Amino acid sequence: MSLNLEATVGDRLALAVVAQYRLVTTEQLHLLTAAGVRIEQTRRRLMKLREEGLVQRVTLPQAGRRRVWFATAYGVQVASEWPELRGIAAPRLLADPTAARLRVAHALTVSEVGLSFVQDARVRGDICWPLDWIPEVHHPLGGGEAVVPDALLFYRTRSGSMLRAFVEVDRATMGPERLAAKLTAYARLHAYIPMAAPGRHRQASGVQTEPGWRHRYPLFPRLLFVLDGTGAAGVDNRISALNAASRELEGRGGLLREVPVLAVSMTDLLQRGPSAPVWQPVQDPAQRVDWTSRPVRHAAAQPVVQEPTTPRPWPPQV
Numbered sequence: 001m002s003l004n005l006e007a008t009v010g011d012r013l014a015l016a017v018v019a020q021y022r023l024v025t026t027e028q029l030h031l032l033t034a035a036g037v038r039i040e041q042t043r044r045r046l047m048k049l050r051e052e053g054l055v056q057r058v059t060l061p062q063a064g065r066r067r068v069w070f071a072t073a074y075g076v077q078v079a080s081e082w083p084e085l086r087g088i089a090a091p092r093l094l095a096d097p098t099a100a101r102l103r104v105a106h107a108l109t110v111s112e113v114g115l116s117f118v119q120d121a122r123v124r125g126d127i128c129w130p131l132d133w134i135p136e137v138h139h140p141l142g143g144g145e146a147v148v149p150d151a152l153l154f155y156r157t158r159s160g161s162m163l164r165a166f167v168e169v170d171r172a173t174m175g176p177e178r179l180a181a182k183l184t185a186y187a188r189l190h191a192y193i194p195m196a197a198p199g200r201h202r203q204a205s206g207v208q209t210e211p212g213w214r215h216r217y218p219l220f221p222r223l224l225f226v227l228d229g230t231g232a233a234g235v236d237n238r239i240s241a242l243n244a245a246s247r248e249l250e251g252r253g254g255l256l257r258e259v260p261v262l263a264v265s266m267t268d269l270l271q272r273g274p275s276a277p278v279w280q281p282v283q284d285p286a287q288r289v290d291w292t293s294r295p296v297r298h299a300a301a302q303p304v305v306q307e308p309t310t311p312r313p314w315p316p317q318v
Contacts, residue, residue: 010033010034010045011045011048011049012082013033013130014029014033014034014042014045014046014049015049015054015055015071015075015078015079016079016082016084016085016131017029017032017033017130017131018049018055018069018070018071018075019071019075019076019079019080019085020079020085020088020131020133020134020135021107021110021111021114021133021135022070022103022107022110022111022135022136023068023069023070023103023104023107023108023111024068024069024108024111025066025067025068025069025108025111026039026042026043026046026066026067026069027039027066028108028111028112028115029042029046029069030042031115031118031119032114032115032118032130033130046067046069049075053072053074053075054071054072054074054075054078055069055070055071055072055075056069056070056071056072057069057070058070058104060104068104068108084131085131088134088137105171106169106171106173107135109169109171109228109266110135110150110151110167110169112270113151113167113169113226113266113269114130114133114135114151114153116269116270116273116274117133117153117155117274118130118132118133119273120273120274120275121155123273124158124275125158126155126156126157126158127155127156127157128153128154128155128156132153132154132155133151133152133153134151134152134153134154135150135151135152136148136149136150136151137149137151137152139189139212139213140194140212141185141188141189141192142192142194142195147185147186147188147189149166149167149168150167150168150169151166151167151169152164152165152166152167152221153165153166153167153221153224155292157292161292163222163292164217164219164221164222165221165222165223165224165291166186166221166222166223166224167224167226168182168223168224168225168226169226169228169266170225170226170227170228170229170238171228171229172227172228172229172230172234172238173229176237176238176240176241177241179225179238179241179242180241180242180244180245181245182225183223183242183245183246183249183261183282184245184248184249186223186255186261187249187252187255187256189213190211190213190220190254190255190258190259191211191254191255192211192212192213193209193210193211193212194212219258220255220258220259221259222259222260222261222262222291223259223260223261223262224262224263224264224279224291225238225242225261225262225263225264225282226263226264226265226266226269227239227263227264227265227266228265228266229266232265235265238263239263239280239282239285240285242261242263242282243282243283243285245282246261246282246283247283250283256283260281260293260294260295261281261282261283262279262280262281262282262289262291262295263279263280263282263285264278264279264280264291265278274290274291275290275291275292276290277289277290278290279291281295283295
């Protein structure tokens with residue numbers, strides 16, 4: 001029996017992306033995984049995966065009746081056994097099309113942001129594969145609390161620098177104060193030192209001596225806020241709230257001294273691309289920088305910490 005290896009590899013990548021991204025449109029999946037061919041090929045691939053019970057879809061009622069795809073329980077089970085997804089927590093299952101429909105607006109916006117980074121990397125000659133965008137990575141804070149960013153981004157520049165970012169996508173469904181509270185949560189994560197695991201060497205105090213995030217990342221990922229669902233005035237209000245939160249946090253831990261925290265409107269991100277100087281540092285919103293740089297205020301306050309040039313381990317330790 002002949003085996004079409006190219007089609008099999010394409011099917012595998014498509015299912016991996018659908019499972020990891022939670023929800024994607026046909027067009028998003030096509031641009032992520034097979035932008036060099038006609039979109040009909042992606043449509044046929046999705047229909048085949050659906051016939052095999054690996055993915056399911058919901059059709060949006062808006063104009064154009066876009067189809068949105070998500071992995072079934074069987075699809076998640078199959079994909080989670082692959083090396084490229086090993087170590088990544090399985091997504092929360094969407095029980096049926098109704099559950100998918102109720103999550104679709106935020107999830108598709110998050111997928112669109114991930115797509116923008118992947119496409120921008122292709123143009124620039126950087127490395128950011130579709131599976132380098134990992135939604136909803138759990139970071140415990142102890143006591144049952146956790147920080148769960150909308151996505152964790154891995155990105156390698158042409159110069160060899162390995163960048164990582166926590167990405168928060170805000171669609172103006174919560175007030176500016178609740179958005180700003182996320183900055184406080186990340187400051188807690190930056191400082192959080194977990195108790196030593198049973199059976200491991202403990203210090204006399206019974207706790208570890210370094211923050212828990214160091215077991216995952218050589219440097220704390222930069223923090224990116226993408227603001228959508230509102231006009232220019234609403235974006236300004238949200239950035240002002242983030243700026244006020246940053247002033248309250250100054251002098252309380254090292255997050256703002258060591259980690260770039262940037263914000264951008266979804267409109268600017270999609271129209272000009274992530275690498276354009278459209279990001280506003282929350283400590284100094286008058287600046288406009290690209291997301292890979294360190295704002296002048298950070299650079300002046302301390303020596304610039306160089307990003308590691310070694311690629312991330314695979315599978316990712318998340």
